Amino acid sequence: MMKLFIDETRCKGCNICTMVCPYSIFTPGDTPNRRGIYVPVLDRPERCTNCRLTYLYGRQLCGVCSMICPDQAISWIADEPYSARCVVIEY
Amino acid sequence: MTRDDWYRHDRLPHIYCSGCGNGSIINCVLEAVSDIGWNIDETVFISGIGCSSRAPGYIQTDSLHTTHGRAIAFATGVKLANPDLHIVIFTGDGDLGAIGGNHFIHACRRNIDLTVICINNYIYGMTGGQGSPLTPYGKKSTTTPYGACEMPFDLCNLAVAAGANYVSRWTSYHVTELTKAVTAGLLTEGFSFIEVISQCPTSYGRRNSLREVSDQILYLKNNAVLHQRWKRMQEKGEDLSSDQFVVGEFIRQSRPSMGVSR
Ligand code: SF4
Ligand code: SF4
Numbered sequence: 001m002m003k004l005f006i007d008e009t010r011c012k013g014c015n016i017c018t019m020v021c022p023y024s025i026f027t028p029g030d031t032p033n034r035r036g037i038y039v040p041v042l043d044r045p046e047r048c049t050n051c052r053l054t055y056l057y058g059r060q061l062c063g064v065c066s067m068i069c070p071d072q073a074i075s076w077i078a079d080e081p082y083s084a085r086c087v088v089i090e091y
Numbered sequence: 092m093t094r095d096d097w098y099r100h101d102r103l104p105h106i107y108c109s110g111c112g113n114g115s116i117i118n119c120v121l122e123a124v125s126d127i128g129w130n131i132d133e134t135v136f137i138s139g140i141g142c143s144s145r146a147p148g149y150i151q152t153d154s155l156h157t158t159h160g161r162a163i164a165f166a167t168g169v170k171l172a173n174p175d176l177h178i179v180i181f182t183g184d185g186d187l188g189a190i191g192g193n194h195f196i197h198a199c200r201r202n203i204d205l206t207v208i209c210i211n212n213y214i215y216g217m218t219g220g221q222g223s224p225l226t227p228y229g230k231k232s233t234t235t236p237y238g239a240c241e242m243p244f245d246l247c248n249l250a251v252a253a254g255a256n257y258v259s260r261w262t263s264y265h266v267t268e269l270t271k272a273v274t275a276g277l278l279t280e281g282f283s284f285i286e287v288i289s290q291c292p293t294s295y296g297r298r299n300s301l302r303e304v305s306d307q308i309l310y311l312k313n314n315a316v317l318h319q320r321w322k323r324m325q326e327k328g329e330d331l332s333s334d335q336f337v338v339g340e341f342i343r344q345s346r347p348s349m350g351v352s353r
């Protein structure tokens with residue numbers, strides 16, 4: 001698994017990422033950080049195509065958010081599978 | 092190597108304004124060069140003056156930050172001195188269309204093996220938003236406060252007419268298409284020209300009722316007309332509205348070129 005990561009030292013809060021993700025994982029932030037920047041918050045980032053499938057396919061998938069982020073703030077870091085959320089069974 | 096390896100991380104975050112399209116365009120260009128698998132030591136980024144032209148300063152390779160409008164002239168020298176180098180030029184609409192206009196048409200004519208990425212934000216952003224030769228008709232800037240009364244250049248048509256081997260136009264919103272176009276341009280022998288329309292919220296957007304970054308992104312998204320569709324529109328006798336612009340690949344040919352290593 002991979003994990004989405006926004007580098008708060010780089011993000012300038014332009015919210016372009018909130019406009020491009022097909023899953024709307026990025027949502028505009030509502031609290032300013034130490035630098036006064038409203039960094040977007042991640043809404044259930046484990047839905048991201050790249051996070052789920054990049055190891056399976058052996059290449060980067062989607063990746064539009066990281067590509068369009070003008071401040072090179074979005075990246076993925078390796079992460080342990082988060083088993084509690086792997087399968088959700090609804091009755 | 093990935094795109095990240097090409098950045099000078101000690102220089103980031105860059106000085107561009109929040110929401111400026113230049114950063115996205117650098118991402119696309121670096122993605123393209125790392126996809127092709129070029130070497131950092133064999134690639135040179137050259138730029139003129141302006142916001143767009145600060146880009147090479149954030150990239151690991153050798154670079155030249157030259158005088159205003161003269162990026163192509165310097166690049167010609169570098170290419171002819173060592174044809175084995177891959178050369179990418181970052182320039183802006185003012186730098187290329189106004190100050191460096193003559194270098195541009197003659198580089199197209201000579202068909203030198205260079206790739207030019209022209210970031211068109213419609214104004215001179217760095218110096219405070221003066222009108223450039225690419226400011227669209229009727230749009231406001233600090234030097235055209237009542238709306239530009241001149242018609243702008245169409246740099247892509249100019250490059251096609253002057254003989255460039257590869258010409259396309261995209262926007263900073265169309266990152267995937269732009270990366271493909273840059274890759275095609277880099278791999279084309281001879282002069283490749285890629286115009287990228289970019290958002291400049293600080294100097295252009297706020298004077299033209301596109302106050303938020305998102306307004307300008309939507310403007311780029313909604314007003315881009317694909318080249319093929321524009322052809323169909325022409326057949327039907329329809330015209331573009333004043334805000335619309337054509338995107339896509341305009342030409343890919345193989346005229347004899349200069350400075351190709353053999
Ligand atoms: S696109 Fe990048 S800089 Fe802009 S808000 Fe998103 S993470 Fe921050
Ligand atoms: S890679 Fe695609 S799916 Fe994943 S967060 Fe970015 S835009 Fe959304």
Ligand code: SF4
Nearest residue numbers: 107108111142216291
């Ligand atoms: S002035 Fe415009 S082009 Fe220059 S950095 Fe700011 S937003 Fe970008």
